[in-house]
Amino acid sequence: MPKTEYSLYPLGFIHSPLKHRDEAPRQGGEGAPDAWLEVNPAIAEGLDGIVAGDEIIVITWFHQAQRDILKVHPRGDKTIPLTGVFATRSPDRPNPLGLHRVTVLEIDGNKLKVGPIEAIDGTPVVDIKPVLSQSADSQ
Amino acid sequence: MPKTEYSLYPLGFIHSPLKHRDEAPRQGGEGAPDAWLEVNPAIAEGLDGIVAGDEIIVITWFHQAQRDILKVHPRGDKTIPLTGVFATRSPDRPNPLGLHRVTVLEIDGNKLKVGPIEAIDGTPVVDIKPVLSQSADSQ
Numbered sequence: 551m552p553k554t555e556y557s558l559y560p561l562g563f564i565h566s567p568l569k570h571r572d573e574a575p576r577q578g579g580e581g582a583p584d585a586w587l588e589v590n591p592a593i594a595e596g597l598d599g600i601v602a603g604d605e606i607i608v609i610t611w612f613h614q615a616q617r618d619i620l621k622v623h624p625r626g627d628k629t630i631p632l633t634g635v636f637a638t639r640s641p642d643r644p645n646p647l648g649l650h651r652v653t654v655l656e657i658d659g660n661k662l663k664v665g666p667i668e669a670i671d672g673t674p675v676v677d678i679k680p681v682l683s684q685s686a687d688s689q
Numbered sequence: 690m691p692k693t694e695y696s697l698y699p700l701g702f703i704h705s706p707l708k709h710r711d712e713a714p715r716q717g718g719e720g721a722p723d724a725w726l727e728v729n730p731a732i733a734e735g736l737d738g739i740v741a742g743d744e745i746i747v748i749t750w751f752h753q754a755q756r757d758i759l760k761v762h763p764r765g766d767k768t769i770p771l772t773g774v775f776a777t778r779s780p781d782r783p784n785p786l787g788l789h790r791v792t793v794l795e796i797d798g799n800k801l802k803v804g805p806i807e808a809i810d811g812t813p814v815v816d817i818k819p820v821l822s823q824s825a826d827s828q
Binding site for chain 2: 569680
């Protein structure tokens with residue numbers, strides 16, 4: 551990898567009943583629980599305008615990822631041929647960013663209850679964005 | 690911001706006819722051009738499995754962003770009240786990640802022609818993911 555690097559800071563962390571990576575579903579829509587996203591009070595004013603019921607994109611940092619992997623068996627299924635990580639959602643990838651579309655269920659100061667989300671307890675959150683209504687933006 | 694930080698490395702860069710931030714549309718669907726995404730040859734095998742016609746999510750690093758901004762006028766329109774950056778798609782935000790849903794138009798070795806995309810020439814790309822078909826994942 552080139553030497554250039556960019557620094558991300560945690561905006562906050564996920565508090566979830568999912569404690570281990572091997573108990574997390576592959577995607578939020580596959581039976582994941584709701585979780586609390588607690589942001590650092592110093593940046594909580596950046597949440598102004600988000601209301602319960604909104605759909606948002608949470609970008610996480612998969613802190614337990616292996617970053618030196620370029621090919622995986624999708625969904626960990628060895629019957630599926632090895633595929634480039636950029637053609638998969640594997641958390642193991644050079645820059646282990648996770649993308650989660652969730653609904654905001656409740657807001658309590660600097661905490662958002664969101665779900666469903668497959669990120670495990672303690673996962674850092676590095677960005678939050680609104681879902682845009684135009685179809686060109688749907689993920 | 691807390692001292693913890695995570696390092697992102699550029700996977701590659703956008704080559705676009707858009708040279709300046711003030712000529713870029715706000716979103717790809719608002720008249721943005723196509724562009725070439727050239728990845729570092731050392732990680733090009735991570736693209737295996739992506740084919741022309743695929744829809745992918747490109748995550749960029751808005752290298753010209755201001756990172757100390759928590760509230761903005763959405764779309765730069767001062768008639769819209771100041772709003773928390775996490776309720777907007779402003780490139781000015783603590784961790785300036787950009788999310789772009791694009792179509793892969795052509796593949797030439799370690800280069801993907803994608804579009805439409807509003808990222809300017811020279812924008813670093815930090816992740817590439819497939820669009821998932823299930824609705825729970827749509828952005």
